[in-house]
Amino acid sequence: MKKKLTAKIQEINPPLPQFATSFAKCLVIEPESKEILLKKGTIYSVYEITGTANFDTALTDRVLRDILHNSYYQSDNISPIQSLEKAIVEAKEKILQLSNDALSAEPAGVQLNVTAGVLWGNVFYAVGVGDADSYLMRDGAVKPIEAVSEGTFAAASGIVKDEDVVILCSRQFSKNYPPQRLLSTRIAEQTLKENEACVLLKFIIDTSFTEEEVIDFGLEKQASRNRKREQVEKIILGARKSVEKAAPLAKKISGLFAKKKQTTSRIDTSGVNKREAVKITKKVVFLLPVLGIILVGALIWQLAGKKTPSEAPVPQVQNETPPETPQPQEAAINVAEITKDDGLYKVLRTTPEIFYDIKITDQKADPKEIVTIGDSLIVSDPASGKIYRSGTGTAKFDAETATYPGIKSLINANGRVGFLQNSKFYSYSPTAPADIASFDMPGVEIINTYSDYLYGITADKLNRYEKSGAQYSETLWGQSAEFQNARSLTVAYSIYLLTSNGELTKHTSGNKNAFEVKGLNNSLSGATKVITDIDFDNIYILDPPNQRVIVLDTEGNLVKQYTHEPQASWDSLRDMTVTSDESTIYLLNGSKVMTLILEAQN
Structure with a gap:
């Protein structure tokens, strides 16, 4: 066979x-x-x-x-x-x-x-x-x-x-x-x-x-064949070099004898003792076999392949390679110095699994926001207006058919995808994107939801929107300079706000509460996102400049800080979303969606 x-x-x-x-x-x-x-x-x-x-x-x-x-x-x-x-x-x-x-x-x-x-x-x-x-x-x-x-x-x-x-x-x-x-x-x-x-x-x-x-x-067998071939080639090369080196010497000797012949034919020996002339001739003739022996010896020495210390075979050792010129090394990371205060500031260093890269779906994608809705992950790109959806169980983002250039404030609107675009609020079911509803909301910059209400900021005003038929009715909830250019808004009965200077504030029933974040080693001046919910135990803050996710309790006390390992980097954090059971955070780092598993709190 x-x-x-x-x-x-x-x-x-x-x-x-x-x-x-x-x-x-x-x-x-x-x-x-x-x-x-x-x-x-x-x-x-x-x-x-x-x-x-x-x-x-x-x-x-x-x-x-x-x-x-x-x-x-x-x-x-x-x-x-x-x-x-x-x-x-x-x-x-x-x-x-x-x-x-x-x-x-x-x-x-x-x-x-x-x-x-x-x-x-x-x-x-x-x-x-x-x-x-x-x-x-x-x-x-x-x-x-x-x-x-x-x-x-x-x-x-x-x-x-x-x-x-x-x-x-x-x-x-x-x-x-x-x-x-x-x-x-x-x-x-x-x-x-x-x-x-x-x-x-x-x-x-x-x-x-x-x-x-x-x-x-068969590498060892082939190596042995190669070494034998190289030895034969060295012997042949050595013999050739010996002959080349001996050629000038032979030429000189030939010339010496040629001159000797010419000289003896011209010298007048009438006044010289003939016995002495014979002695000189015999000495010259005696040198011929001596020189011949020297040449043969030199040839044999080359053919034998005299080994020098540098040519001696080096025993091969498993998993070793010949020494090479050392390459310049990058400056070592001082892990001990970087992590010395981790215990004091409740820092947990982790390596999130990469869930997906949106560029696999669309090379030109430049996503900015992410939200989890049930078992769906939604990512939006304001430049192209594209919305990408993937299941949380299977990592594969697909672009929705409709686009919304300038899309912003992507939220979970009570189980629907919600966002702002061109002074309108849109919402649709993740499984039925064609069935979309829209409402006029002129001037609203950021928005979020609580119960059946929407809360949105326009300039220095925070308004509450209640659905009434085909429209939302607007009610002034509060007005403050802190609302101007706020970065993020989340609602869990009280409203938590990231102000334009990175301060986290708390407001209840239209009034500002005494609230202080305690235990941090760095300020929140660069924080961009705050998330909590009426059913959450904690408050979550995204702080891109410090490449961390901060977990606070509802009183503002530090619970945990998640960041990367010293050798890694989260240098392009854009957004995050937290699952409803507070078990997982999905980070948007550049175009990559990363899965951060939260440590259970005692």
């Missing part, structure tokens, strides 16, 4: 930080079913991203993996090369804007380099774009895979044999670890630079192997 070829793999990945401007990684992608695997094969790939944008490495890797998987395996094209090219194009369109910064003003400055391949039966198909390398090792020889360029892609295909090894790697990896060095060096992943990655595929006639099986790519 003829067995098909399979590939055993070895991934060599560098350790990656949370954010990086340039990094590389391997991808090995398989379909969900064995049937698709037999039809389409497994994707083997190495990608490198370079540029000036700051990428979230984990998110970028996950997005790239998902796009390559979906595009390739869902493609109806029978050609594996065309399917791979289509998948890479779609990945490039999405990945270029997945930076930690806002949308890059120079997208061309970000480059995606990919080398990828699939094995169909005994034919390996390879596609490359940008600066990436691929090699084939067969019968002890290593050579680059010859690809045909067409447009931005380079493609190749060919039959692979049992024991063949294909090497896919980033350009920087191949520079620092060319195939000859790769075959003779054990590489410790922790020593790799961020843009050095490689995957090795060894093709074998086999039907199955376990994950615990040690994969032998």
Whole structure:
């Protein structure tokens, strides 16, 4: 029975930080079913991203993996090369804007380099774009895979044999670890630079192997062959150099004897003792075999390949690499100094999971607000007027059909999506966006809801709006200079207000209450959002300049401060929303929605 070829793999990945401007990684992608695997094969790939944008490495890797998987395996094209090219194009369109910064003003400055391949039966198909390398090792020889360029892609295909090894790697990896060095060096992943990655595929006639099986790519055997070949080449080169070095000496000796002949033919020996002349001639003749012995000895010494200390073989140790020139290190983060007061100020450092990046849905998205309504997450972009919705259970934001340029003050209006736009208040059910209601509210800047009422600020007035038929009737609730240009408004019987200078104030029945925030280490001068509810135990404040979320009790006492780990950053906080059970906060950081799980309070 003829067995098909399979590939055993070895991934060599560098350790990656949370954010990086340039990094590389391997991808090995398989379909969900064995049937698709037999039809389409497994994707083997190495990608490198370079540029000036700051990428979230984990998110970028996950997005790239998902796009390559979906595009390739869902493609109806029978050609594996065309399917791979289509998948890479779609990945490039999405990945270029997945930076930690806002949308890059120079997208061309970000480059995606990919080398990828699939094995169909005994034919390996390879596609490359940008600066990436691929090699084939067969019968002890290593050579680059010859690809045909067409447009931005380079493609190749060919039959692979049992024991063949294909090497896919980033350009920087191949520079620092060319195939000859790769075959003779054990590489410790922790020593790799961020843009050095490689995957090795060894093709074998086999039907199955376990994950615990040690994969032998034959690198040691190949390294031994290479070393023997190098020794033979050194001996031949040494012999050639010896001959070259001896040639001038031989020429001088030949010249010496030629001169000696000429001299003896001209000298008048009539007055010289003939016995002395014979002695001189014998001495010269005696030198010939001595010089010959010296030349032969020098040749043998070169052929023997005299080892100098620098040429002596160094024993290879597992997971060690030859010492390299130390690279300048970034200044170390003084974690102890940064976190020394965490206990005093009830700081909890955490790493929120990235729920989704809106740029996956829309590369041009610039979201500013977020709200949770039941099991839906709603995000709005005032520049384009787009509204995006996702379920909380499945992370996938889709844009609604209608747009509302200038949308602001996005709220949960008693289970409906509510917002202001062009002096109107709009609301609709998250599951039926076409069934939308609107009411005139001229001059209202920010709005929120409590029970069946809406509360909105116009200039220095806080008004209460009660629905009456097809309109809302307006009642003056209070008037104060503090209301002017207020940043945020929330209602839980009392009204809590973030003023224009960042002060949190409390008002009940139209009067200002004595209320003070206690226990903070930094002021609220840059705070942008306050959230609470009649059913909440706490008050939540978003403070972007200090990259934190503050939790207070209803008396203003500090309960907890959530912030990032010292090595990370929340440098683009825009908004937040809290679930009705106070278990989760969804943060909008740039275009990314992050999930912050709240610690239970005793």
